Every structure is written in C-alpha cells, then in structure tokens.
Amino acid sequence: MPALPFFHRLDRYVLGQLVLALALVTTGLVALIWLTQSLRFIQIIVSHGLSPFVFVKLTALLVPSFLATILPITCFIVILFIYVRLAGDRELTIMRGLGLSDIKLARPALALAVAVTLLGYALSLGVVPWTLSVFRSYQYEIRNQIAAFLLEPGVFTPVSSNIMVYVQSRGTNGSLKGIIIEDNRDPNDPATILARTGELMTTPRGPVVVLENGSRQQIDPKTGQLDLLTFERNTLSLAQAARSGMPDDTDAAEIPLHDLFHPPATLPSGDSAKWLVEAQRRLTAPLSTLGYALIALVAALGGGFKRHGGLARIIGAVVIVTALVALGLGVNNLAARNTALLPLIWVWTLLPPCITGYLLLRQGAPRA
Template structure:
C-alpha cells in the first residue's frame, strides 16, 4: 500500500470507527430505555442492566456497519473531490480503480468484521440475552410485579396487585393463569406475598376465590356433533399458591431458541429431536442465507458510494442531485432487503432474491466505475467520463 493509499485509508478508517461507534451508541441508548425501569422501579442492579443491554451491541454493529461504510466512503470521497485532491490524483495518472483501492480495502475489512459478528458473536450474544430474559421472567418474576399495574409474566400469566405494603405484602391481588390449555384460571385474593419455591418464585395468596372455566364433553348418547359445554368452577380458599416460574409447557430448565440465537450449522441442520415446526424451519433457512449474504452489503454499498463519488464532478455548490441519487439507492436497497428477507422466510424459493439484492448493486457499480462499457455514450456521460480520467 502506497503512501497515498495509506493517507486515504486512514481518513476512511478513522471516520468509519467514529461514525459506527457513535451510531451504535445512539441506537443502544434508545433501545436500553425500555430496561431502565427495571433499575429505577424494580430493584435490578445497574451492573445487570449494563450486561443485559451490552449483549445487544453486537447485533447493532452487524446491522449498521454496511450503512456506515457507505456513508463514510461517500463523505470522504466527495470531500476529496470538492477540495480538488481527486483532480490532482487523476492528473498524476491514477485510474478510477486505483483511486477506489483504499475504500475497497476498508469495505473488505467491514465484510470480514460482519462475517465474524453474524456467524459467531451475534448468535452467542443473542443466546445470552434471551437466557437473561428467560431468567428474569421465570426466576426473577418478583421484580416484574408492580403495584397498580397488570404485570405479564410470560405470555400466559398476568398478575395485578392494587398496592404493596412496606413489608412486601401485596393487597388486592388478581391472577389470570392461562398456562393450562383450555382451562384458564382467574384468582382473586385479599392479600399475598412473594415467596421462594423449588422452581423459582411463588405468590402465596390468602382469603380469595379460584375461578376456572372448563369444557365438559357431551354426555353419552348425545347426538353426533354435539358441542361440549363450558362450566365455571368457583372455589373459595384461605390460602393458595401460584408458581410464577412454571412456563406454559411445564418446562423450567429449557426454552425454545429462535433463529437469531442459533449457529449457522443449527440453522441449516436443526436437530430432529426438537420437532421444530415447518414454519420455523423456513425461517431458519432464510436466516442462514441472510447471515451469509448480509456482510456483502458492506462491499456493495461501498461500491455504490464509489460509483456516486468518482463518476461525477462535485463542486462546493454542486453535485447535490448525484449525492441524493446515491443515498436513495441505498435506502431503496435496504427496504428491498427487508422485504426479500420476509418473503424468503415464508417461501424458501424466494431466497435468491436475498442474494440478488446484495450482489446486483455491487456488480452494477463496478460496471459504472469501469466506464459503462457497451452503453451508448451521450454528451453528458462523455463529460462525466472525461472528468473521471486524466
């Protein structure tokens, strides 16, 4: 790498590092606001808050690194053009691809970083993050209960307490437990207290009623097609307890892992013993291809930025249309990428759209940087090429 390459690469690398860290910090700040309540109102330690939200950072970097590669490449090369540095470099005999070499080196480095994040770091961090969520929901459920609020512990258990005494006693309790399929239970109690249990926290209730709706099968001899009836069972009690740690599947030590926290091998070759639904298998395949194709966006977006900055004349008060066009191209590509990913998750036959959205912009940008061979050369295009070559 020549001294000129090092000069341009240093500007690109410093800008990429600053913009990526700044944007990731901004995204982390907005996303972590939903966890601040656990620290301020529910007693979770600040160290746990930092660890929990820090596990989200690798996924942020994996998403924003291709975007910041485009932004930094476009900004640095446009600045070099407006400062007439590119004019001097072209006058020294440097070709388009020679000028693009530092940006291509940086984009290649971004691709490698994204592959490391997508294939190893992000799945591990997402698995740890989901494990924290599972533990908070099942083992630390006591901190989720807030007076005067309907608190959801999981997807099928809701607890409400009118207020909480200084000694921790809950008053005016309502518990709706839908973890038993087809037999939801509603419990009303005057008081209760969170107590430890063998599988996690339990709420011990005093002086209340237990109401359960059950389906009663039709009696023998009923006409065929007779629908079952429902029956409301009401039971009064002086003391009862509800396990807050038991999940709807009756599992306390395991949980279902989604596509984001599985490794590439688990996505492409899932364990048959898990009996994964067909819908999730399609999502796994689409997620695997997105992990393999996504990092290449850094190279494609970098090429789009180079095609925008190196094939036009940028003056201090001109070139805004070309800049706007390059930015809009990347915005449209991001939108198409989200759509293609969703479609591929529904129908694996549409997975080639994911790769086409990643590779096509880079190939077209290479063609533009090469002078668009085979394209009819109009006057405007001829002037553009004249500005691009010494």
C-alpha cells in the same frame, strides 16, 4: 519505481480518514440506537429496584446486533462523504494528475469495505447469536428469578405483567405471611389466592411460592357465582412463560448457523422457513457492505467534480442504497413465505456489487 512509496502514502492518507470517520459515525449511531432501544428496559429496572449495573449489562448485550445492522450503512456514508470531500478540495484532481486511475483511488475504500465485511461475518456468525441468547436468558432471569425475590412487605408487587403479589411480612429465609396473589395469566379465568403463610423458592423453571392454609377464589364464567377452593398446601409458579428450550421458545436469531440449516422436525413449517431465511441472511448481509461501498465509489469518482457539484450523483447513490435496503427486507419476507424464493436473497446481495464493480472498471482509466 521510486514513486511507488508515495502512492502507498496516499492510500494510507485516505484510509486513515475513512477509518476515523467510520469509527466516529458508527459510534454515534450505535449510541443513539442504544439509547432509544434501552428506554424500554428502564421500566423493568426501576419497577424492580435493580441496580444500574444490571441495566448496563442488559442493554450492552444488544450492541453487537446494532453494530452488525448499521455497519454496511455507515461504511457507505463514510466512503461517499470522504471521497466527495476529497473531490471538492481538489485532492482527487491532484491524485489523478499523478497518474492514479479510479481503481487505484478506490483501493483504500475497498480495503475498508473488505475489513468491515469480515467484521460483519464475525458478528453475524458468532458474536450476535451468542449475545442475543445471553440477553434473553438474562432478561428472563430478571423478570422471573430476581423480580420475585424483591417482594416488599406491605406493597403490591407486579412480579410479571399478569401476576400481582402482596405479602404482609417476609422472613429472611424466604418465609411469607399474609399472602394475596392476583393471577391473571388466563384472562378468561382470573383468580385471587389467599394464604396465611408460604415460602418463596427458586426452581430451574422460575420462582415458585409454596402456599399453606389458604383459598383460591374464582368467578364461574357460566353462573357468575364465586367458587371457593380451600387448601392446606399448594404450589404456584410466579414465572412468566418458561424458557424451556423448546423450538417455539427460541428466536432464530439466537440459533447457530449450522442448526439453522437443520431445523427440528417438530418445528412448524412457517418457523422452519424463518430459520432458513435467517441462515441465508447471515451469509449474505455482510456482503452488502461491498455493494454499498462500490455504489458510493461510482457516485463519488464518476464524472467531473465541482466544489459544490455532484449533488445529483450523491442523491442518486443514497436513493439506490435506500431502495436496496427496503428491497432486502421485502425479499426476506417473500422467502419466509415461500422457500423456493431463497435464491433471490443471493441475487439481491450479489447483483449490486457486480454491476457497480463493472461500472468502476469502465471508468478506471487514469484521467487528467
């Protein structure tokens, strides 16, 4: 039994390399995805003159969803790379010479995979839905609440994608003078609104402007003539589609797991299926980490190794994992169209680790 602590040190040695590599690879990929995805928010920030802090907060809320998505893949990459490198450096040969079977050699990788799986559940079941909900609310606030209050005198300001506002002057209390509004929210019935004075106000459903002594001008689509409607007082919403909390305004990714299994009766059948698929995806996606990790272990530990050999097994493992990722997307789409196929999501998740676990056990006897 005196050799037991030495084996424990070997586990810690391999696990340390795996954890370090996983941290570096995951951080790099998250940073890359964050950079590419954040580009679409730069226009919102720049066009409305918001601070860099707003940009950082907005994009940081997306990081947990990126992390939950890539963790199974990065875990597979790291395990495959580290074990192939250990084999190429003859370290695995030495460990086998000490009597370690493939099962014992795989212990550090399996420990890492279990930890990543638990982290994936924490992200998918709790952190990601919450951050996506906060992200959507914050994005709505920027596009509707904040943007409307950044109206600059003498400048045509795009409050949203289909509302353009011009004010001649603006008071510190929200009063406006010389107002022109181009309202294209209805593409078949655009309108130009003029008003002498007005006041900008905030409401729970977004910013509104109270117009006084103005007119609304529209072209009649049937006659082609200009229709002019004058008013003494009129209230116009400057918000985009309001986040009212109705089911069709809510993304399934933001819904708590319990609610996903009990969609509202008012929800369209197609959206109800998406909610059920999202629930199954959250329960199964973290488990894919175990399957991918076992595929990497079977490829890296199976057969004899040469310093520059084993390329076919490496390519084969990459191809299998790529096919499983694509198959998972296809299964989710099929289940969304026909909920009777929901069990396929579990089959896709559990079958690979069962097969690869069996293969690893078959080759698990100590080898010189």
